Amino acid sequence: MGKIAAPSAPLAQxxxxxxxxxxxxxxxxxxxxxxxxxxxxxxxxxxNVAALAERxxxxxxxxxxxxxxxxxxxxxxxxxRHDLQMAFAAxxxxxxxxxxxxxxxxxxxxxxxxxxxxxxxxxxxxLHVAARGGSPRSIAVLIEQGALPDQGCGREPGAGDALPGLxxxxxxxxxxxxxxxxxxxxxxxxxxxxxxxSGDTPLHYAASFGMEQLARRLMLANxxxxxxxxxxxxxxxxxxxxxxxxxxxxxxxxxxxxxxxxIKAGAARDAAVADQRTPLFYAAARGHVGxxxxxxxxxxxxxxxxxxxxxxxTTDLTPLHYAVLNGHSAAVAMLCVTAQMPTGRGQ
Numbered sequence: 001m002g003k004i005a006a007p008s009a010p011l012a013q014x015x016x017x018x019x020x021x022x023x024x025x026x027x028x029x030x031x032x033x034x035x036x037x038x039x040x041x042x043x044x045x046x047x048n049v050a051a052l053a054e055r056x057x058x059x060x061x062x063x064x065x066x067x068x069x070x071x072x073x074x075x076x077x078x079x080x081r082h083d084l085q086m087a088f089a090a091x092x093x094x095x096x097x098x099x100x101x102x103x104x105x106x107x108x109x110x111x112x113x114x115x116x117x118x119x120x121x122x123x124x125x126x127l128h129v130a131a132r133g134g135s136p137r138s139i140a141v142l143i144e145q146g147a148l149p150d151q152g153c154g155r156e157p158g159a160g161d162a163l164p165g166l167x168x169x170x171x172x173x174x175x176x177x178x179x180x181x182x183x184x185x186x187x188x189x190x191x192x193x194x195x196x197x198s199g200d201t202p203l204h205y206a207a208s209f210g211m212e213q214l215a216r217r218l219m220l221a222n223x224x225x226x227x228x229x230x231x232x233x234x235x236x237x238x239x240x241x242x243x244x245x246x247x248x249x250x251x252x253x254x255x256x257x258x259x260x261x262x263i264k265a266g267a268a269r270d271a272a273v274a275d276q277r278t279p280l281f282y283a284a285a286r287g288h289v290g291x292x293x294x295x296x297x298x299x300x301x302x303x304x305x306x307x308x309x310x311x312x313x314t315t316d317l318t319p320l321h322y323a324v325l326n327g328h329s330a331a332v333a334m335l336c337v338t339a340q341m342p343t344g345r346g347q
Contacts, residue, residue: 284319287328302339
């Protein structure tokens, strides 16, 4: 269905509802009580009510959000947080639908929405919403209206429950919104800002998901190549493991282009995390022969030993041990060519 035409002047002047629309009558009555200067489109002629009722209902469904938020804008000094939350929801929907002209007008009426945070656990701003699922154009509109590229999600600064949060660039990268991440970099987003909880940087996500264009741009913007994330996790083939660099993530996901790109840019091929595992361990445990070949060709140490604690035992296995334990015969063959045969010291 095409865009619904605006009502004719005679209809816009009427103040009577039609009984065929009882649910709308109740809603409109509430609107009138709060905004007496705003009047809906209502059919009063029995000759044209059938033709106009559907148009009236559709017009109201489409524009109620904008109607309310513009009416709220006229009383901006008296707005409550609940009022702003309603306007924020309408603005977020505009971001997700890429209705940018309407969004720009609303932000002009209610500039407080730029720094407003949603009332949920994530407490996103509109720029975070755009980074997660909007378009690069929506990001540009928001920053032009005053949004800060490096703002963290979470409660507003100064609030009692304020927490440091993710930047829009991190949100875009972790949600694989590469175009949005590139747009944020164009606006000066800081590629070094990490997730305060995990230590992940945008380059970790680019390496993990194989977003080569984003990785290149991050490196050009001096993103830290060997930033160390500090989360802990479990993998069926690695067991318990702790932390990673972007190169670890690329090796774990067998992202060959990213493995090569990171090493060429100067990433440490033998970077060790808390348990002393290097990227070679991650590739060997998963049987990623391609990643193994690239990292070994770059000079990675095939005889590196871990220091992983299991119960009261500290193991010192090598990448070859992990390839054998997980039955990756091609990886075993490749590592046997370059590594010394295991001595049996690993427990």
